[in-house]
Amino acid sequence: MIAKNVHILSEVSPEERRMQSKCWCLPSVEDLQHIVDLSTRIIFPGYFDKNSRSEKGRYYHIGVDMSDLRTLLREQIAKSFLAFCGECKSDEESDALALQFIDTLPELKRVLYTDVDAMFHSDPAVTAYSEIILCYPIVQVMIHHRIAHALLKLGVPVIPRIISEMAHSKTGIDIHPGAQIGEYFCIDHGTGVVVGETCIIGKHVMLYQGVTLGAKSFTFDEDGTPINTPRHPILEDNVTVYSNSSILGRVTIGHHTIVGGNVWLTNSVPAYSKILQHKADTLSFLDGAGI
Numbered sequence: 001m002i003a004k005n006v007h008i009l010s011e012v013s014p015e016e017r018r019m020q021s022k023c024w025c026l027p028s029v030e031d032l033q034h035i036v037d038l039s040t041r042i043i044f045p046g047y048f049d050k051n052s053r054s055e056k057g058r059y060y061h062i063g064v065d066m067s068d069l070r071t072l073l074r075e076q077i078a079k080s081f082l083a084f085c086g087e088c089k090s091d092e093e094s095d096a097l098a099l100q101f102i103d104t105l106p107e108l109k110r111v112l113y114t115d116v117d118a119m120f121h122s123d124p125a126v127t128a129y130s131e132i133i134l135c136y137p138i139v140q141v142m143i144h145h146r147i148a149h150a151l152l153k154l155g156v157p158v159i160p161r162i163i164s165e166m167a168h169s170k171t172g173i174d175i176h177p178g179a180q181i182g183e184y185f186c187i188d189h190g191t192g193v194v195v196g197e198t199c200i201i202g203k204h205v206m207l208y209q210g211v212t213l214g215a216k217s218f219t220f221d222e223d224g225t226p227i228n229t230p231r232h233p234i235l236e237d238n239v240t241v242y243s244n245s246s247i248l249g250r251v252t253i254g255h256h257t258i259v260g261g262n263v264w265l266t267n268s269v270p271a272y273s274k275i276l277q278h279k280a281d282t283l284s285f286l287d288g289a290g291i
Contacts, residue, residue, distance in 0.1 A: 216249035
């Protein structure tokens with residue numbers, strides 16, 4: 001019985017052949033997780049490792065982590081181009097892209113600390129900045145997103161999506177690496193938040209759990225394949241969206257707008273708007289009526 005199934009499963013089915021990559025030299029999910037971990041240790045030194053926090057020790061350990069990051073990222077970039085583009089990048093080309101990513105780390109660090117600051121000033125339950133960095137899902141998901149977005153801007157295939165899905169599986173927050181997100185971004189609680197690929201989010205924006213910034217409809221080509229056009233919302237600065245609200249389509253939510261909970265919104269609204277659901281009806285039921 002085992003031999004029979006081994007024989008069946010070792011054959012390449014027509015469906016598998018149609019879906020398989022151009023080669024078997026695929027990026028390693030384990031190595032990509034290590035890349036995220038190394039980047040996290042560099043950006044938040046002393047929080048996610050046992051290394052010394054002294055300035056001398058910090059310089060040494062960041063240097064070692066950055067060297068390891070360069071090596072791993074160079075290898076994974078080369079594999080991603082070969083597997084998904086059929087393009088063989090030289091070591092020099094892959095290394096150049098890895099170094100370009102490393103050159104973004106100071107800016108990534110600056111912006112990520114604004115996200116921490118936004119969370120600190122938005123949640124009265126917070127006791128310290130360190131609590132946010134160590135515990136809050138916003139930090140984990142935005143580390144992954146800002147790394148993935150930086151790699152996407154460099155033209156690296158697939159790796160950004162893998163990295164974003166790592167955060168999705170850990171936090172329940174689904175942010176496409178293509179989404180453009182400004183400084184001081186805050187997600188409270190977070191479970192079930194969805195941010196689409198072509199979203200543009202300004203500064204000082206806050207989302208609560210269950211918020212969807214999604215597409216309302218798609219444009220298709222002659223073969224019925226969806227065309228990748230801007231189809232997700234634009235949220236200007238200082239917008240707050242409360243829990244379980246859905247904002248769909250290429251609409252613009254003006255700055256300093258508040259969108260209340262459980263709202264379904266498919267049209268643009270001007271700045272300083274307050275969008276609330278209809279007032280709930282109050283009804284009385286007796287003896288199980290209405291169930």
